[in-house]
Amino acid sequence: MKIIVDAFGGDNAPLEALKGCEMAVSEYGYKILLCGDENKIKNVCKENNISLDNMEIEDTKEVITMDDSPGEILKSKKNSSMGIGLKLLADNKGDAFISAGNSGALVMGATFIAKRIKGVKRPAFSPVMPKDKGVFMLLDSGANLECRSDVLSQFGIMGSIYMKKVIGVTNPRVGLLNVGTEEHKGTDNLQEAFKLLTNEKTINFIGNVEAREVPADAADVVVTDGFTGNIALKLYEGVAGTLLKKIKNVFLSNLKTKIAALLVMKQIKKLKKDVDYREYGGAPVLGIKHPVYKSHGSADAVMFKNGINFAAKYAKSKVIDEIEKVVLNKT
């Protein structure tokens, strides 16, 4: 298993990415193909005592930044670490590609360099997120601002296959994010998507789900358009972040609360980890012919290592073959 890694994506690149790669090599035995400035990579590894065993380097000088417009990956930044990484993936030089960089550029590059699965209308940015117990997939979370009903229906299929084969959920429950649970709720487009998903025999569609129930356990796959999904993804992070900050302040109130903090420290740390969706390694870009995986922009080494492992699982899982089979069967 060889994973192609964008060593220059994310807030903590290249250091945390390189540390994560080293861990992935030693823990899982994966091979790594690093994309990025060879001199810089070697210097950072030397300074931080990171082994480059089982890693190759594809020397690329350009970097896609968070400020770059996504389209630049096909133009001025096509030779960036992300652009070259995707090209190597398309040329079968590795089994999966991972980056913690600009999500928009990654989706754009995945679509036009690694290319879509035959029959897939739109790719979906598909983060795996924590719920009360376990995880769920929210797709699309930003690849397509507006989505026609047939596109939403395909998202249900793709998400269901991923959750089954990579995360190991038996018969994943697929829900359509809507303003109410009744069939007649939402726009005409959503009502049409409800019908298409209901008629989709390969998935376990449970109907509309309300946002209030999603964090508890509304469904294993939550289908929505990329605009709504992106808002939901970020709000999820924002509400949890603000609330955890408030809890921290509670414990800092006075001597009594500081003593309390010592008594629950271990459990609170676990809770913070449980609700930190960066822990889950990131988001596959579903609908692409090769496994493309997004790690969180602020991922540290352990999170990046987890991302590499999920990218490898995705590559091993035959998700892409099954998506192609199911989708082609209907077209």
Added chain:
Amino acid sequence: MKIIVDAFGGDNAPLEALKGCEMAVSEYGYKILLCGDENKIKNVCKENNISLDNMEIEDTKEVITMDDSPGEILKSKKNSSMGIGLKLLADNKGDAFISAGNSGALVMGATFIAKRIKGVKRPAFSPVMPKDKGVFMLLDSGANLECRSDVLSQFGIMGSIYMKKVIGVTNPRVGLLNVGTEEHKGTDNLQEAFKLLTNEKTINFIGNVEAREVPADAADVVVTDGFTGNIALKLYEGVAGTLLKKIKNVFLSNLKTKIAALLVMKQIKKLKKDVDYREYGGAPVLGIKHPVYKSHGSADAVMFKNGINFAAKYAKSKVIDEIEKVVLNKT
């Protein structure tokens, strides 16, 4: 100040509504015009020792339930406690109307019975919600699934006036909820709304805001369409609810954590109150010619009393006159 109250709206009606009314009469000296089944109201008050001083009753037998389609308020349920309450409001029999019942029916009834302010294109369901410090308004949160740019721009005006005059925020910051902060982000419609809001000289438009920043303090008024707003509103509640449940479980883990719970009990209770958006009394339906106010469906007596007080403040505030003035000035 006379507040018309739907005594039969919400999960805890009529008991909690009636208790809330009694509190509002004794604390603030408001007069109350109750709409609902007179016999039932009198029985519940007698059984629970609730005084009906300074309250009149408009006897109505029908009730709008959560399962009723919103349109029924204009048809089979026009003589319900909510329908009659809105009719009394339209006939100037009270200064404001409050209900904890079916939000969709309330918006529909407000629009067609109490009617829109001249020049207002669409009413907005406009909850006031907690942020890290203080509150913000999220509008629209469900009255209109899709909103044209000119409608979004009016929401910015209405929200700004309300936050200034009722909540007391100086120069409220108005933000447009979007998938990124840059001007070119989002759909064509949102880009157009960005331009209209920028050109709107009566408000302090700060540009696009991302959902991640909203719970901290992105803006005082967050403008969005009713679909996205409804998802955001409910997700806000869902994430906070799930997280608070997890924290409760942390404290129940073992003897040590139970001792910790005793030490921080007071602060945690305050925190729960701070993040419970039912505490803020509810949501005005902005854009209507008379003050229409929604209390949370699960409001208890104190929350309902707070709602009555906000409805009264809204009535006193001259918000409606100012919305009419600003809106008419541009048409």
